[in-house]
Amino acid sequence: MVNVGILGATGMVGQRFIELLADHPNFEVTALTASSRSAGKRYEDAVTWHLESKIPEAIQDTIVVDADPGQVKDVEIVFSALPTQHAAVVEPKFAEAGMKVASNASAMRMEPDVPLVVPEVNPEHLDLIETQQRKRGWDGFIVTNPNCSTIALVMTLKPLYDQFNIKRVYVSTMQAVSGAGYNGVPSMAIVDNLVPFIGDEEEKMESETLHLLGDFDGTSVTDANFGVSASCHRVAVLDGHTEAVFIEMEDDFEVDEIKQSFSNFNGLPQKLKLHSAPENPVVIREELNRPQPRMDRMAGDGMAVSVGRIRKDQAFKNGLKYILVGHNTIRGAAGASILNAELINEIM
Numbered sequence: 001m002v003n004v005g006i007l008g009a010t011g012m013v014g015q016r017f018i019e020l021l022a023d024h025p026n027f028e029v030t031a032l033t034a035s036s037r038s039a040g041k042r043y044e045d046a047v048t049w050h051l052e053s054k055i056p057e058a059i060q061d062t063i064v065v066d067a068d069p070g071q072v073k074d075v076e077i078v079f080s081a082l083p084t085q086h087a088a089v090v091e092p093k094f095a096e097a098g099m100k101v102a103s104n105a106s107a108m109r110m111e112p113d114v115p116l117v118v119p120e121v122n123p124e125h126l127d128l129i130e131t132q133q134r135k136r137g138w139d140g141f142i143v144t145n146p147n148c149s150t151i152a153l154v155m156t157l158k159p160l161y162d163q164f165n166i167k168r169v170y171v172s173t174m175q176a177v178s179g180a181g182y183n184g185v186p187s188m189a190i191v192d193n194l195v196p197f198i199g200d201e202e203e204k205m206e207s208e209t210l211h212l213l214g215d216f217d218g219t220s221v222t223d224a225n226f227g228v229s230a231s232c233h234r235v236a237v238l239d240g241h242t243e244a245v246f247i248e249m250e251d252d253f254e255v256d257e258i259k260q261s262f263s264n265f266n267g268l269p270q271k272l273k274l275h276s277a278p279e280n281p282v283v284i285r286e287e288l289n290r291p292q293p294r295m296d297r298m299a300g301d302g303m304a305v306s307v308g309r310i311r312k313d314q315a316f317k318n319g320l321k322y323i324l325v326g327h328n329t330i331r332g333a334a335g336a337s338i339l340n341a342e343l344i345n346e347i348m
């Protein structure tokens, strides 16, 4: 077993890490960190638990410590669910201390020597780790996963990008409140309402998508070259981001070819049979009223993206449109970091 720690263990994403790692065949949670408000307390006393599952027994009595590598002993991998501004300071300290950091935070994602990875999409970008360690003189390293709405989008774009010429992508999101953390969106702002703005989200979706699909030459990534336009909105759903996707292709296509492309899609995690890898990363729903967050967010134990209403868009030449749903705190956050760590554990 590999000993692992969780940075930001009391937050929304931190709780998902604990839930998903509870019976993990390769990883054992031996360290939990949070802010100084929680440090020194038993986990059960420090956390306000929001998930339907119970706090795993083995975790309840664990004493939460400060996010300081000196306080996290005998740990090989740390999963980071820190707020971005703290991640920028704390994650490099853990990497410098020799630990492998699998991060959810956006702080280091677009650094040229930090891999931004979705294992089914661009596992080869992990080779950047060597450059990172050489350049920064670290024994450990930082690997990141993209923002929650980007992950779901890019898992559906990858098979299309490999098979067709994408000219432009427009995406309009309907994002769950858990994506903002427990205290993120006041109930008075979201009940009977929709908030048509999520800070920095559109910029992240536009830049991270092109980076993930970019070419890696062994030392650096050149971003993919097509237009991405995102409009991001918060809706009164607890978990599960929905996205309406509109794509302009260079060439004509048949809807059946698109469906084939989605249903044939898989990657290294499926070939290696990694513990958290969904059998089918993209699940097609044929019902006219699917996918829906409440019904489809747990597809593939929350690690698959569900796609439906796949149809031609007559407003563009060679236009395609579809709807997708992905679980934002599983595939879009904790599960994504865990899959990255499983892949690293297997191949490095």
Ligand SMILES: NC(=O)c1ccc[n+]([C@@H]2O[C@H](COP(=O)([O-])OP(=O)(O)OC[C@H]3O[C@@H](n4cnc5c(N)ncnc54)[C@H](OP(=O)(O)O)[C@@H]3O)[C@@H](O)[C@H]2O)c1
Pocket: 007, 008, 009, 010, 011, 012, 013, 014, 033, 034, 035, 036, 037, 038, 039, 067, 080, 081, 082, 083, 084, 086, 087, 104, 105, 106, 146, 147, 148, 178, 179, 180, 181, 182, 183, 328, 329, 332, 333
């Ligand atoms: N929620 C999602 O769907 C989602 C998806 C993708 C990525 N992310 C990213 O994941 C990260 C965590 O998000 P979240 O929604 O879980 O946030 P959250 O619920 O606000 O949790 C934040 C965690 O960080 C700890 N923390 C706060 N200030 C700290 C400090 N100064 N030093 C050390 N630890 C500190 C908190 O501990 P205390 O309990 O002691 O305050 C808590 O454990 C963010 O970077 C977010 O952007 C979230």
